[in-house]
Amino acid sequence: MPSSVLTLPHRSGQYLDGLRGPLIVEDPGSPYAGQYDEEMIVTLSDWYHDEFPGLSKDYLSTTANADGHEPVPYSGLLNEGQDTKYPVKAGKTYFVRVINMAGFSQMYLNFDEHDVTIIEADGVYTEPKKVESLYVATAQRYGVLLKAKSHPRRNYAITAELNTQMFDTTPPYVHKKVTGCLEYDSRQPAPPEHVVQNWNVIDDMTLVPQDGQALLDGNPDKQIVLDLNFFKQDGQNRAGFNNITYLGQKVPSLFTAMTTGAAAENSLVYGVNANAQVVKYGQLVEIVINNHDEGSHPIHLHGHAPQIVARGNGTMPASKLPRRSLRHRTPTSTDRYGAPKAPMRRDTWIVGGSGYTVVRFRATNPGVWLLHCHMEWHVAAGLGATIVEAPLQIQSGQKIPPAMAELCKAQGIPVAGNAAGNMVNYTDLTGAVTVSPDGPWGAKI
Numbered sequence: 001m002p003s004s005v006l007t008l009p010h011r012s013g014q015y016l017d018g019l020r021g022p023l024i025v026e027d028p029g030s031p032y033a034g035q036y037d038e039e040m041i042v043t044l045s046d047w048y049h050d051e052f053p054g055l056s057k058d059y060l061s062t063t064a065n066a067d068g069h070e071p072v073p074y075s076g077l078l079n080e081g082q083d084t085k086y087p088v089k090a091g092k093t094y095f096v097r098v099i100n101m102a103g104f105s106q107m108y109l110n111f112d113e114h115d116v117t118i119i120e121a122d123g124v125y126t127e128p129k130k131v132e133s134l135y136v137a138t139a140q141r142y143g144v145l146l147k148a149k150s151h152p153r154r155n156y157a158i159t160a161e162l163n164t165q166m167f168d169t170t171p172p173y174v175h176k177k178v179t180g181c182l183e184y185d186s187r188q189p190a191p192p193e194h195v196v197q198n199w200n201v202i203d204d205m206t207l208v209p210q211d212g213q214a215l216l217d218g219n220p221d222k223q224i225v226l227d228l229n230f231f232k233q234d235g236q237n238r239a240g241f242n243n244i245t246y247l248g249q250k251v252p253s254l255f256t257a258m259t260t261g262a263a264a265e266n267s268l269v270y271g272v273n274a275n276a277q278v279v280k281y282g283q284l285v286e287i288v289i290n291n292h293d294e295g296s297h298p299i300h301l302h303g304h305a306p307q308i309v310a311r312g313n314g315t316m317p318a319s320k321l322p323r324r325s326l327r328h329r330t331p332t333s334t335d336r337y338g339a340p341k342a343p344m345r346r347d348t349w350i351v352g353g354s355g356y357t358v359v360r361f362r363a364t365n366p367g368v369w370l371l372h373c374h375m376e377w378h379v380a381a382g383l384g385a386t387i388v389e390a391p392l393q394i395q396s397g398q399k400i401p402p403a404m405a406e407l408c409k410a411q412g413i414p415v416a417g418n419a420a421g422n423m424v425n426y427t428d429l430t431g432a433v434t435v436s437p438d439g440p441w442g443a444k445i
Contacts, residue, residue, distance in 0.1 A: 013052030013376050016103035020045070024097065031210055032119050036095040036145055040086055042180075044098070044136060044160055046073035046105040056380050060236045068230060068237040069168040070377040073105060076162050076178040083190065084180040086158065094146045095119075100136040103376040106163040106298065108201065109134045111182060112156040112194040116144035118207065122346035124305050125210035135163075135201040137298035139348040139374040152184040157194035166295060205308055207344045215339050216307055216360045220286035224277045225316070226385060228351070228373075229292040234436040238382050239373075240275070241289075245382030246372070247273035247433045249419035252408075254368040257391040258398060259416040263426040264391035271419030271432040274386045281390035283363045287371070290315040291351045297378070298348050299357070303369035303389070305345040306359035310337040316356045348374060366390035366397060382436070 009015055022041055048055065048071065055071040058064040078084040088094065096116065100107055110133040118129040120143030134142055158180035164170045181190050226241040238245040249256075249271045257264045270276035279285050287306070289299060292315075337358060351357040372384035400415055408415050417423035420431040 010372075010376070010379050013056060013103065013380060015101070016048060016052045016376055020101045022097065022099050022101070031125055032095070032145070035093065037089075037092040038094055040088075040094045040096045040146075041079070042086070042096055042098045042109070042158070043077075043079050044100045044102060044105075044107045044109065045077045045080060046102040046162065047075050047077050048073050048103075052103075052376075056377070059377055060238075060381060062232055062235055062237055065237060067168070070104060070375070072167050072169070072171055072174060073103075073162070074173055075175040076102070076105065076107060076160050078158065078160055078178055078180040082178050082180075084158075085183045085190075086180060087183050087186070088148045090148055090152055090184060091150045092148045094148065096144050096146050098134060098136060098142040098144060100138055100140050102138050104138065104166075106135070106137045106166050106296075108159075108161045108163065108196070108199045109136060110159045110194070110196050110199070111146060112159065112191065114146055114149070114156065114182065116146050118142055118144050119210075121204065121207060121344070122305055122348055124345045126344070127208040127210055129202065129207055131202055132200045133196065135199070137348060137350050137374070139298055139300050140346070148182075148184070155184055155188050155191045156182040157191040158182060159194050159196055161196070161199075168295075204346070204349075205311060205340075205344055208340075209342055209345055212342050213307075213345065215309070215341055215343055216284055216362060218284065220360065221283035222277075222279045222363075223286045223288065225288045225290070226371075227290045227292060227315075228297065228383065230381070236381075236436050238436060239378050240382050241385045242275070244273060244275045244385075245436065246275055246384035246386075247271075247382060247436060249274055249433050250421050250431065251414050251417055251419055253386050253388065253419070254394075255400065255415045256418055257368055257388055257394050258400065259423070260418060260426050261395070262392070263418075264388070264395065266427070267388070268429070269418040269426045270386065270388065271429055271434075273382075273432075273434055274419060275384070276386045276388050278388045278391065279363045281363055281366065281393050284360065285363050285387075286358060286360050288316050288356060288358050289351050290356045291354060294353045296350050296352045296355070297373045297375065297383075298350055299371065300348045300374040301359070301361075301369060301371050301387070302347075303365050303367050303387070304361045305347045306361040307339075307343040307345050308349050308357065309339045309343055309360050310358040311352065311355065313352065313355045316358065363389050366393040368394075
């Protein structure tokens with residue numbers, strides 16, 4: 001499987017301030033090997049003139065930001081710059097790895113007079129799909145084939161544009177367009193700015209995985225319904241699933257899963273504000289996300305590229321939720337959703353404003369995986385939950401590395417017990433973190 005992975009930390013929004021970059025893992029078994037001559041990396045990002053700690057302090061403060069509006073960037077970036085040049089050779093085919101590593105912005109991308117063919121999304125190979133432009137949500141990645149012109153007349157513009165409709169307000173300082181260059185001839189001038197009259201982009205649910213993996217059909221063993229919303233709490237602008245704002249606990253949830261024995265299958269031991277959802281090994285897991293916010297959100301799941309089974313407006317109709325009554329046969333997922341026979345899989349998907357999505361995966365990757373909105377302001381506000389997958393298998397297959405234990409000790413972080421560090425009564429959560437800190441990660445407001 002190919003991988004164009006983001007390398008970035010969610011701690012204190014460091015990646016908005018520049019601690020980010022692409023990590024490329026080559027796949028010698030690619031079904032598209034031999035169909036291109038060279039590779040190219042195109043990263044999309046947004047640029048703030050101020051650093052995250054101060055911006056997030058104001059964002060979370062209900063006094064400084066009564067409306068809860070997110071800070072808006074000044075502009076977009078291509079490969080962390082502007083007017084970026086990408087040398088190309090006439091007649092060559094390029095495998096272009098497109099990565100959105102912005103902190104907030106969803107972005108459009110177009111190569112002037114060059115269509116591209118999607119062959120990969122978030123590390124999952126797809127059947128070829130020719131498109132005019134791409135819409136790339138935060139944390140999404142695409143692999144596309146770009147055929148260079150055999151007889152180019154000039155150099156050609158690459159245009160990326162911020163989707164300003166995602167902003168609550170668009171200040172006059174915002175320069176929403178950033179331009180690069182497919183440079184065929186360095187002696188020729190840079191191309192003029194290209195105006196894209198119509199961003200003709202596809203619905204990514206129409207993509208088909210190249211391996212044809214069939215729909216994970218039937219009634220789920222574990223269904224998780226998450227209502228996404230924003231609210232005021234502890235004097236802050238907060239966000240969360242099911243009215244629970246995510247807060248890091250005294251004991252990291254992975255260590256709780258590793259050290260609490262059979263109690264690790266009880267979601268309570270992770271603390272209410274870890275918003276833990278425990279699933280057992282091998283279960284068919286279905287996650288329904290109902291978005292009660294008017295804006296859309298790129299939802300990212302660590303550890304999996306789930307099948308995108310359904311997407312719609314409003315909340316998931318009750319008639320489509322599984323019925324457990326023995327007197328009624330529960331309809332299959334295809335009956336309820338009309339899902340494709342081979343749904344697209346990806347680790348970052350968009351849940352539309354005032355809409356819902358349904359995703360499915362098989363729980364065969366033991367670990368503690370974060371599910372969260374990939375807009376970093378919403379991460380700071382607590383829009384996340386924890387998928388604790390196969391905790392008993394975690395215990396039998398992993399140990400805390402001594403170096404990690406020493407690192408935690410140096411920071412005063414306990415490595416055993418429930419969320420509060422209780423190693424005797426795992427359901428006694430006295431001392432667990434339930435109140436938002438004064439600011440993100442302890443910063444003062």
